[in-house]
Amino acid sequence: MRSKRLYVFLGTVMASILLLAGCGNLKNSNISSSGTKSTTTKSGYQTTGQSNSSMYEGLIENGKYKTSAARGLTVSQDSNTYNVKSFESGLLTLSKKEFSTQDYIFQEGQKITKTMGEAWLGRQSSSDPNGLNPKSNGKTGETTRNPIYIQQIEEQDFVQQNGSKYNLGGISVGIGLNKTDYYTKKAYGSTYQTDIPTDTMVAKGKEAANKVVKRLRAKKSVGNDVPILIGLYQLAPQDSLVGGTYIYYGVAAKGSDKITSWHKLNEANYSLPAVEDEKTGSSGDATAFSNFKTNIQSFFPNLSGVTAQTHYEDGKLKGMNITINTQFYGETEIMSFTQYVATAANKYLPSGVDIEINIKTVQGEQAFLARTATQKKFYSHVFGSY
Amino acid sequence: MRSKRLYVFLGTVMASILLLAGCGNLKNSNISSSGTKSTTTKSGYQTTGQSNSSMYEGLIENGKYKTSAARGLTVSQDSNTYNVKSFESGLLTLSKKEFSTQDYIFQEGQKITKTMGEAWLGRQSSSDPNGLNPKSNGKTGETTRNPIYIQQIEEQDFVQQNGSKYNLGGISVGIGLNKTDYYTKKAYGSTYQTDIPTDTMVAKGKEAANKVVKRLRAKKSVGNDVPILIGLYQLAPQDSLVGGTYIYYGVAAKGSDKITSWHKLNEANYSLPAVEDEKTGSSGDATAFSNFKTNIQSFFPNLSGVTAQTHYEDGKLKGMNITINTQFYGETEIMSFTQYVATAANKYLPSGVDIEINIKTVQGEQAFLARTATQKKFYSHVFGSY
Known part of the structure; x- marks a missing residue:
């Protein structure tokens, strides 16, 4: 019954990005999850050290680098792999605008679990009420179907040291948007594509962003005390030799469950x-x-x-x-x-x-x-x- | 009639090393030799620039980097490829003892041509009087045959600037010696090996070194005016995860056609x-x-x-x-x-x-x-x- 249409690109690029592909079956990667279990031989926190002041230190908890909660659910085989690297590193760059590398320590996203992420990237349906993509209208024509707008999601966490404690200080979420939605009518069939007007793409991205903020706020472990930054990323076409870019970002301040002001970004590769x-x-x-x-x-x-x-x-x-x-x-x-x-x-x-x-x-x-x-x-x- | 038993490792490591394998046919690599032809659009000399003072600048002649005269005749497929890199970079390191990076500019070896190198690496025979390896005694037993001592040769040249002219200022030649000679009794057959006592290996290397000096001196374009450094390199075994090392080096001073004093090196990988x-x-x-x-x-x-x-x-x-x-x-x-x-x-x-x-x-x-x-x-x- 796994119909969420996620691909796993075994043994390749990216660990923590949730990503939707046009057609296919959901599979888990072969990356063992043992990395997320902590050993008891070392307790407490350490950091990775910092190569230079423009980079975040990474958090090491209980003797292990804590990998993303969504780790192992990765990239679509269809996708342009350049999108993968630039989606992730671009979010880190955006995060520096809100969470300074001096005051915050980086941690792989811990709040959006694999199950949550899978559900969010799906189409809305009775079995997936949290799907951020529209219900299927049953049509498969390039201009008649309901396209997939939200293609990938990634979370990055930023923690602050307070004495011997490390507390969550901020969250960034990247939302990857399709300008062109590639899809197949049957598994391994020909690829068709639905073009999405920029205005629509942006509107759908902002709508999804506010849902993501609300859902994160509703989690006890997030609550109202941390700013949440959302970046909207426009994926590059499949045949591109470069990845896409972030086109908007906004911050839901502490206590707010909405992004009221969006900053337009003017980037290109x-x-x-x-x-x-x-x-x-x-x-x-x-x-x-x-x-x-x-x-x-x-x-x-x-x-x-x-x-x-x-x-x-x-x-x-x-x-x-x-x-x-x-x-x-x-x-x-x-x-x-x-x-x-x-x-x-x-x-x-x-x-x-x-x-x-x-x-x-x-x-x-x-x-x-x-x-x-x-x-x-x-x-x-x-x-x-x- | 090409019986010189040289392999070519197509499309891989190393351009300018002459190398002998136990058994096989001589072939040229598919690297075009156009690189050695100079264009007439640019004339005279340039250098590559220097990343740091411990590196040689490279010479660019008539608008092109001049590749080795023996370029294209490369590595045995049987050989440990680590031997290839360390043979070449080790010779460059040795050369710095005699030819300082401040006073000399590096040029790929130009004096030992492919034909010469092929002949030198062969066994002595009526068709190959210049072979540095002993005549075959017709036996193929591991302890009864005459092994191949001299496995590979590489030349590096060092030029000096004199006003607008660049003159040859020194030559280094690496001679790669087998401690173990791997051979096959027929093409693509099983590999056998003959162990060579260290004393014998060194003696054969020194003997070959003096022949190489004499032969270079006899070339008009070399003559008596430049020092010639010879390094003796002991190849690592085929299954080694590191390359071999240089074990001796000596210099035939200007005017001398012999290496009278050998320096023992104590290196290990x-x-x-x-x-x-x-x-x-x-x-x-x-x-x-x-x-x-x-x-x-x-x-x-x-x-x-x-x-x-x-x-x-x-x-x-x-x-x-x-x-x-x-x-x-x-x-x-x-x-x-x-x-x-x-x-x-x-x-x-x-x-x-x-x-x-x-x-x-x-x-x-x-x-x-x-x-x-x-x-x-x-x-x-x-x-x-x-």
């Missing part, structure tokens, strides 16, 4: 080089990347691909992830190439943005370079072996 | 955790690693493996490469885990050595941490996606 007449963000940035690519390809033979993901906020480039696939493998060639890439990247790529460059062969990662927005020089590392 | 009664280097270091491993495994569920390679020089730990395979994938879990690993690594792992930690899933590299011998804090990076 693009892939480079652009395919045909796809958008690429700023043409200046695309040109900079193109010059970089041309330069390294002309100097080093046998590069099989140089691609990038770019991230924009309010029209400004914020980050660029570059992947270079090479066909050469000599340790000395990789060393020379890595140094040359650093030189070319300094020369051609935009400054003041986060840049990450991965150099790969079919054998895996060979070298890595990174420069944060505030750094002047690239950090580089060639992976070694003894 | 080990893998951790040790399998049964294998050697592990210092027991203190093995314990430190074991404590680190136990600690992170107890705090984070679902780690599927924590292993290390260690490198010793003169009995002292110099470097440790740790690989952690996880079964979890959540971006936030990876972030928390990476921070925790940094904390645990600082606490448990030996200081004053180069440490590299790779965090991987089946999807590939997820995060990376590194600390050099002189640094106090780990650099860490979680691979992102937009």
